[in-house]
Amino acid sequence: xxxxxxxxxxxxxxxxxxxxxxxxxxxxxxxxxxxRMIIGFSLLDTGIHMVMVSIGYVTGGTxxxxxxxxxxxxxxxxxxxxxxxxxxxxxxxxxxxxxxxMLSFAVRIYRTRRTLMIDECTESKG
Amino acid sequence: MIKRLFIALVMVMIAVxxxxxxxxxxxxxxxxxxxxxxxxxxxxxxxxANLVTAVVVTYRGxxxxxxxxxxxxxxxxxxxxxxxxxxxxxxxxxxxxxRAEETAGRHKPASEIVETATQLLLxxxxxxxxxxxxxxxxxxxxxxxxxxxIASGTMFLLLALPESHVSRLLxxxxxxxxxxxxxxxxxxxxxxxxxxxDNRIMGLxxxxxxxxxxxxxxxxxxxxxxxxxxLSAVLDRFRKEDTGPL
Numbered sequence: 001x002x003x004x005x006x007x008x009x010x011x012x013x014x015x016x017x018x019x020x021x022x023x024x025x026x027x028x029x030x031x032x033x034x035x036r037m038i039i040g041f042s043l044l045d046t047g048i049h050m051v052m053v054s055i056g057y058v059t060g061g062t063x064x065x066x067x068x069x070x071x072x073x074x075x076x077x078x079x080x081x082x083x084x085x086x087x088x089x090x091x092x093x094x095x096x097x098x099x100x101x102m103l104s105f106a107v108r109i110y111r112t113r114r115t116l117m118i119d120e121c122t123e124s125k126g
Numbered sequence: 127m128i129k130r131l132f133i134a135l136v137m138v139m140i141a142v143x144x145x146x147x148x149x150x151x152x153x154x155x156x157x158x159x160x161x162x163x164x165x166x167x168x169x170x171x172x173x174x175a176n177l178v179t180a181v182v183v184t185y186r187g188x189x190x191x192x193x194x195x196x197x198x199x200x201x202x203x204x205x206x207x208x209x210x211x212x213x214x215x216x217x218x219x220x221x222x223x224x225r226a227e228e229t230a231g232r233h234k235p236a237s238e239i240v241e242t243a244t245q246l247l248l249x250x251x252x253x254x255x256x257x258x259x260x261x262x263x264x265x266x267x268x269x270x271x272x273x274x275x276i277a278s279g280t281m282f283l284l285l286a287l288p289e290s291h292v293s294r295l296l297x298x299x300x301x302x303x304x305x306x307x308x309x310x311x312x313x314x315x316x317x318x319x320x321x322x323x324d325n326r327i328m329g330l331x332x333x334x335x336x337x338x339x340x341x342x343x344x345x346x347x348x349x350x351x352x353x354x355x356x357l358s359a360v361l362d363r364f365r366k367e368d369t370g371p372l
Contacts, residue, residue, distance in 0.1 A: 008152075008153045010151075011151055014147075014151055022140065026137055030133060067334070072169050076165045082165070082168075082178045082180075083181060085181075094197075101203045104363070107208060108208070
């Protein structure tokens with residue numbers, strides 16, 4: 001099992017993130033049910049967050065918080081990149097807002113059409 | 127059929143790109159120049175122990191203002207989409223259907239255990255949310271996380287006691303005041319310190335104290351309140367019975 005030792009920890013996170021992106025994209029493209037499409041979007045979103053966090057990882061690094069364990073002088077050599085974490089924080093909040101708007105569109109469609117299948121909402125199709 | 131083939135082709139192409147990306151990935155062994163600057167100068171310039179907070183609130187403060195704006199717009203959009211429109215005959219028919227469905231699968235009211243547990247736990251959940259956003263500059267957490275915890279408290283309330291009333295007026299007032307104060311602090315940064323949302327309008331204090339890092343705790347209190355009340359309003363909008371605009 002020597003090849004397992006070569007796998008870096010952030011590579012596992014990166015691969016799972018890319019896998020989630022693929023699953024989410026597949027769900028968005030093939031499913032006809034609106035709620036399932038929204039779930040696909042959520043998976044895609046989460047996958048992208050995992051990819052971003054894994055890119056910010058520095059070998060052997062720890063959380064970018066300075067305390068007794070990580071004194072100010074050692075911070076530069078011991079922490080992971082704080083910028084991707086900050087961007088992911090922003091991205092999570094925006095993803096939440098987008099999901100909320102999509103779900104309220106789903107509620108609205110259900111109220112007027114009594115269905116959540118996208119195939120039955122065809123009159124605005126060009 | 128052609129559509130399915132096309133989807134399969136797209137998936138395979140993206141998968142090939144991703145596999146290449148993953149295979150050629152190497153962990154970085156040192157910080158990028160930007161991150162090096164933040165790690166080196168951040169604690170001294172900003173005074174925040176949590177460097178992610180330093181980046182989110184101060185160095186990239188404008189992004190956070192944009193983020194709060196996006197959240198506000200999406201909350202407003204949800205409110206607009208889920209409001210009850212003027213009642214036409216059509217709507218009333220639909221609502222009759224709604225009501226029939228509702229009574230068919232009518233839920234029993236929550237049991238006494240659930241009610242008591244809610245009353246006991248809800249203050250603690252909200253207190254924890256406040257703790258998380260007050261300590262945003264010292265420990266993992268911050269305004270958005272604390273706000274989300276407060277909103278989860280509201281969710282808890284709405285699930286356990288669906289009849290409970292959430293005051294929309296209170297939500298609207300708190301949200302507007304905190305959003306406004308956040309921008310005022312940002313503008314004060316331009317007048318009294320180095321730039322928009324500069325946290326040095328107040329003294330930096332002792333590194334690692336609760337009241338340190340200049341205006342960051344204050345900013346996070348406003349962001350936390352705003353996000354918490356905004357998400358509570360969104361959750362409230364998704365309830366079945368909708369009562370008036372406020």
